[in-house]
Amino acid sequence: MNKWIEGSIGGEYPPQISENEFNQIYLTGLGETMIKKGHYSTMKVINACENESDELCEVFMKLHRLMGYNYQIEKCRFQERILIDELLSIELEITNIGVAPMYYDWDIEFGILSNEKKLLKVFETDYKTSSILPGDNIIFKVKKSLAKLLKGKYNIGVRIVQPNSQNEKSDVWKLDSRNTYILFSNEVEVISGYWDSQNALKGGWSILGEFDIE
Structure with missing residues (x-):
């Protein structure tokens, strides 16, 4: 403190x-x-x-x-080639280069997208964004199975989203979809977010890189 x-x-x-x-x-x-x-x-x-x-x-x-929080990606590590029965290990290191932490915890998710950037898998995490103070450096880690994915080229994405924005709901949030996910300070490819017909957030993924399943 x-x-x-x-x-x-x-x-x-x-x-x-x-x-x-x-x-x-x-x-x-x-x-x-x-x-x-x-x-x-x-x-x-x-x-x-x-x-x-x-x-x-x-x-x-x-x-x-x-003002506020501002997350910068420092490093990202994952296997560029992986066998079909191996676990995919992702480590994403970020720094809060802003002047404040987030006001409450948003959800941090990793996604596996096809070569055409279609979402195939989502890996949820339990990290707390509100604890990342200015100047803090943190590494998000996941190690997951890629079961049911075929051999080929895929993309890894990450997104930090407002809780429940990604879930289907009966009520319409009167909020621009761009205000429900966070952009990093780095220049990375972003899959733009939008509300689908079930009022769930789609997209909002920052692309971290490609890998091959062999």
Whole structure:
């Protein structure tokens, strides 16, 4: 907990502030200092970017990118060739390069996709995203059977998704599907997410690489 010694844990600065305070936060270096020491997840401003050429919008977007969690893939290890009766072992090392942890635990899943990027298998995990503090480095590990898959080329994907978003449900979430899965800071191929007819999230996979079953 020493990481939090210089500020509170998380929080949100409300929009109901005086004009002087507003200008201090967004038009001086105070906003950046608050985010880094207070570990803010968000700092609301009403209509901050109505005019994208305004100085306020430019500063707001800069501060917005500093806030919250931000996961960066450091390393990924798996067998590039595997026999049909072997277990597939995946190790994914990530770092939270943001200023805050996630506000609650989202689901971390690994997926096996076909060469055409069709989802074939999902491997769930029990890792806790809320415990990954800024600067923390963690390795996610899975070791699973590829039973029932034929010989050929496949892709490995990973996604961090809002709990229950991936399950079928009777109610419609009034939420853009892009807000239910996390993008890594790295430039990796992403299978875009969408809601299917049963209100379950499909896609949202970040592709980690290819392997062959022999």
